[in-house]
Amino acid sequence: MTGASRPSRAIALIGPPGVGKTTLGAALAGLEGGPAEDSGTGLVRCLSFPYIDEQWVSIDCPGAVDLAQTTSDVLQIVDAAVVVVPPDPASAVLAAPHIRLAQDCGVPLVVFVNRIRESRGRIRDIVSGLQHFSNGPLVVRQVPVREGDEIVGAIDLISERAWRYHPGKRSDLVEIPAELRDAEAEARFSLLEAMSDFDEELLEQIIEDRIPPCDTLFSLCQRLLAERATIPVFFGDAGEGVGINRLMKALRHEVPTLEKTIERLGDSPLAGVFHAHYQKHLGKVTYVRALAGALRPAMPLGGAKVGQILSLDGAKGQILDEVAPGAVAKIVKTEQLNAGTLYDADGPVAPAQPAPILEPQASVTIAAKESKDEVRLSEALNRLAEDDRALAVSHDEDSGTLMMSGQGDLHFRQVADALKADFGIEVTLGEPRPSYRETIAKSVDVHYRHKKQSGGSGQFADIKFTATPAPRGSGFSFEETIHGGSVPRQYIPSVEEGMRQGLEKGPLGFPVTDLHVKLTDGQHHSVDSSDIAFKIAGQMGIREAIEQAGSVLLEPMYEVSCHVPDSFTGALNPRIAVLHGQVLGFERDPDHEGWEILKVMLPGQSLHRLLGELRGATQGTGRYVARFSHYQEVYGREAEAVLQQA
Numbered sequence: 260m261t262g263a264s265r266p267s268r269a270i271a272l273i274g275p276p277g278v279g280k281t282t283l284g285a286a287l288a289g290l291e292g293g294p295a296e297d298s299g300t301g302l303v304r305c306l307s308f309p310y311i312d313e314q315w316v317s318i319d320c321p322g323a324v325d326l327a328q329t330t331s332d333v334l335q336i337v338d339a340a341v342v343v344v345p346p347d348p349a350s351a352v353l354a355a356p357h358i359r360l361a362q363d364c365g366v367p368l369v370v371f372v373n374r375i376r377e378s379r380g381r382i383r384d385i386v387s388g389l390q391h392f393s394n395g396p397l398v399v400r401q402v403p404v405r406e407g408d409e410i411v412g413a414i415d416l417i418s419e420r421a422w423r424y425h426p427g428k429r430s431d432l433v434e435i436p437a438e439l440r441d442a443e444a445e446a447r448f449s450l451l452e453a454m455s456d457f458d459e460e461l462l463e464q465i466i467e468d469r470i471p472p473c474d475t476l477f478s479l480c481q482r483l484l485a486e487r488a489t490i491p492v493f494f495g496d497a498g499e500g501v502g503i504n505r506l507m508k509a510l511r512h513e514v515p516t517l518e519k520t521i522e523r524l525g526d527s528p529l530a531g532v533f534h535a536h537y538q539k540h541l542g543k544v545t546y547v548r549a550l551a552g553a554l555r556p557a558m559p560l561g562g563a564k565v566g567q568i569l570s571l572d573g574a575k576g577q578i579l580d581e582v583a584p585g586a587v588a589k590i591v592k593t594e595q596l597n598a599g600t601l602y603d604a605d606g607p608v609a610p611a612q613p614a615p616i617l618e619p620q621a622s623v624t625i626a627a628k629e630s631k632d633e634v635r636l637s638e639a640l641n642r643l644a645e646d647d648r649a650l651a652v653s654h655d656e657d658s659g660t661l662m663m664s665g666q667g668d669l670h671f672r673q674v675a676d677a678l679k680a681d682f683g684i685e686v687t688l689g690e691p692r693p694s695y696r697e698t699i700a701k702s703v704d705v706h707y708r709h710k711k712q713s714g715g716s717g718q719f720a721d722i723k724f725t726a727t728p729a730p731r732g733s734g735f736s737f738e739e740t741i742h743g744g745s746v747p748r749q750y751i752p753s754v755e756e757g758m759r760q761g762l763e764k765g766p767l768g769f770p771v772t773d774l775h776v777k778l779t780d781g782q783h784h785s786v787d788s789s790d791i792a793f794k795i796a797g798q799m800g801i802r803e804a805i806e807q808a809g810s811v812l813l814e815p816m817y818e819v820s821c822h823v824p825d826s827f828t829g830a831l832n833p834r835i836a837v838l839h840g841q842v843l844g845f846e847r848d849p850d851h852e853g854w855e856i857l858k859v860m861l862p863g864q865s866l867h868r869l870l871g872e873l874r875g876a877t878q879g880t881g882r883y884v885a886r887f888s889h890y891q892e893v894y895g896r897e898a899e900a901v902l903q904q905a
Contacts, residue, residue, distance in 0.1 A: 535598040
C-alpha cells in the first residue's frame with residue numbers, strides 16, 4: 260500500500276489547561292518540516308500534517324472541565340488520545356477527569372509527561388499519581404538520563420537505546436551510561452512483567468529468562484494499546500522539541516489503524532461529526548472525519564446530501580472534491596449533521612460504546628439585551644443545543660423565563676460569545692430562582708357561595724369542603740362525599756378544576772401544593788347553576804381556605820451526588836456545611852479508580868453555589884449530579900429573606 264493511499268490517522272490531545280497541548284500539537288506537526296493545515300474555533304484546533312508515509316490529524320481539545328462535552332465528542336472518532344500532563348506528581352489529580360473521560364469513551368490512551376526538563380522529581384512518582392486514577396495499568400516506556408537535577412536524555416526500554424537531548428535540534432543516539440545500566444535493566448524488567456500479564460508467550464520467556472526480540476515487543480505494545488489493556492507513558496518537552504520524535508514514532512507504530520477504530524465504533528459509519536459552529540456568511544460549519552469510505556459533495560449522508568467541503572486551512576478556503584478515509588475536513592450548509600454523532604447514508608448510527616453525554620450541572624437565566632432579539636434568541640439557542648449535547652434550553656415553569664443549563668460559567672460564557680459572534684445577539688445572564696412552593700398550615704372547613712345576577716341567567720354555586728395538609732411530595736388530591744345530589748355529579752369535576760387553578764399562586768406568591776380537599780356538601784340552582792359557576796366557586800373557595808389556614812413556605816431539596824477525586828472528599832465537607840447542606844455519606848466510585856461519590860442533601864437556594872464550591876475544593880476536577888428530592892418547610896428569617904427577594 261502506498262503512502263498516498265493509506266487512511267489518515269487521528270489523535271486527540273487532551274489534558275488540563277496550561278500543560279502545553281497546543282505546543283505539543285505544533286511540535287508533532289513540525290517534525291517533517293512542512294506546513295500543517297490548521298483550523299480552529301477556540302474550542303478545538305485541528306492540525307493535518309504528514310509523518311513519514313502517512314497523513315495525521317491532531318485535534319487539540321479544550322482543557323477546562325466546563326467544556327468536556329466537546330472533548331467527549333472528539334474522543335469518539337479518533338484512533339487514540341494523548342493525555343498531556345505536567346511533570347509534577349502533585350498535579351496528577353488535574354489529569355484525573357481527562358483520564359476518566361477517555362476511558363469512558365473506550366478510546367486507547369497514551370500519557371505524555373510534558374516539560375520534563377523542568378522536573379526535579381522522579382518519573383515513577385508522577386506515574387504513581389496518575390495510576391491512582393486509571394482503571395488500567397500505566398507502563399513507563401522510558402528512563403530519564405540526568406546530569407545533576409537536569410534531565411538531558413532518555414533510554415527507550417523496548418529497544419534499549421539511549422538519546423541525548425539537544426533543545427531545538429534532533430537528539431543524538433548515544434551509549435547507555437554505565438551508571439544507569441542496572442536502573443535500566445530493573446525498569447525494563449518491570450515493564451515486561453506488566454506486559455506479561457496480558458501475554459502468555461512473554462510470561463513464558465520471562466520465566467525461562469529468555470530475552471524477547473524487540474520486534475515482538477513492539478507488536479505486543481501495539482496490541483495492548485488497541486485492546487486498551489495498558490497505557491504507555493512517554494516524556495519530553497514540546498517547547499524545546501525533545502522527546503517528540505520518539506513519541507510520534509510510538510504513535511505511528513502502535514496507535515490502532517482506521518479499520519480498528521471502525522471496528523470499535525461498530526456498524527461501519529461513513530463519518531463522524533465531532534464539532535460544529537455557526538459562522539457569518541457561511542452558516543453552519545461541521546467538522547467531520549471520514550470513516551468507512553470517502554466523502555464527496557452531494558453524496559447521501561445522514562439522510563440528506565453533503566454540502567460544500569472545505570479543507571482545514573480556513574484561511575485558504577480550499578474547496579475539496581473528496582475527503583479520503585480517516586481525514587478531517589469542514590462541511591458547510593449541511594444542517595442535518597450534528598456534533599457528537601456518527602452517520603451512514605440514511606441517518607445517525609449508534610456507536611458500540613457511546614461517548615458520554617454530560618448532565619447539566621448549573622443553570623442561568625438568559626435574556627436578549629435588545630427586546631427585538633427575544634424571538635431570535637430562543638431559535639439561536641436551540642440551534643446551538645443541537646450541536647452541544649451538554650447544553651439544555653428550557654423555560655422556568657414558574658416565571659416562564661428562558662433558561663439554559665450546562666456545565667458552568669465558562670460554558671455559559673462560551674455560549675454567550677457564540678450568540679454574539681455568530682448570530683449578532685447580545686445577552687444578559689442571571690441567577691435562577693429556586694422553585695419555591697407553599698402549603699397550608701392547618702386544616703380548615705370552608706363554606707363558599709358564588710352568586711351573580713346581572714340580567715338574564717345568573718350564576719350560582721354553593722360548596723362546602725375541608726382542606727387538610729398532606730404529606731410532603733403528595734401534591735394536591737381531591738375527593739367528594741356528596742349525597743342526595745346537593746351538588747350534581749356533572750359539576751363536581753368543575754369544582755376540582757377550579758381548585759387546581761386556584762392553587763397556581765398562593766398568598767406568598769408561589770404555587771400551593773401538598774394538601775387534600777374533601778368536598779362534603781353544597782347547593783345548586785336549577786337555572787343559574789353551571790360548570791363555570793362551580794369552577795369559579797372551586798377557585799375562589801380554595802383561595803379562601805388558604806387564607807384561613809395560613810401559608811407555609813416550602814423550598815426544594817436536592818439529593819446531590821458529587822464525583823470527586825478521593826483526596827478531596829475531606830476538603831469538601833466544610834463547604835457543604837456552609838451551603839446549609841447535609842452530608843449523607845460517601846462511597847467509592849465503582850467505575851473509576853481514585854474517585855469517590857459524596858452524597859449530599861442540599862437546599863435549592865444553595866444549589867447555584869455548589870459548583871463554585873465544588874470546583875474550589877477539588878482544583879476544578881469535581882462534578883455533580885442533582886436530583887430533586889422533596890420540599891421542606893422554611894421558617895423565620897430565612898423565609899422572610901426569600902419572600903423579600905421574591
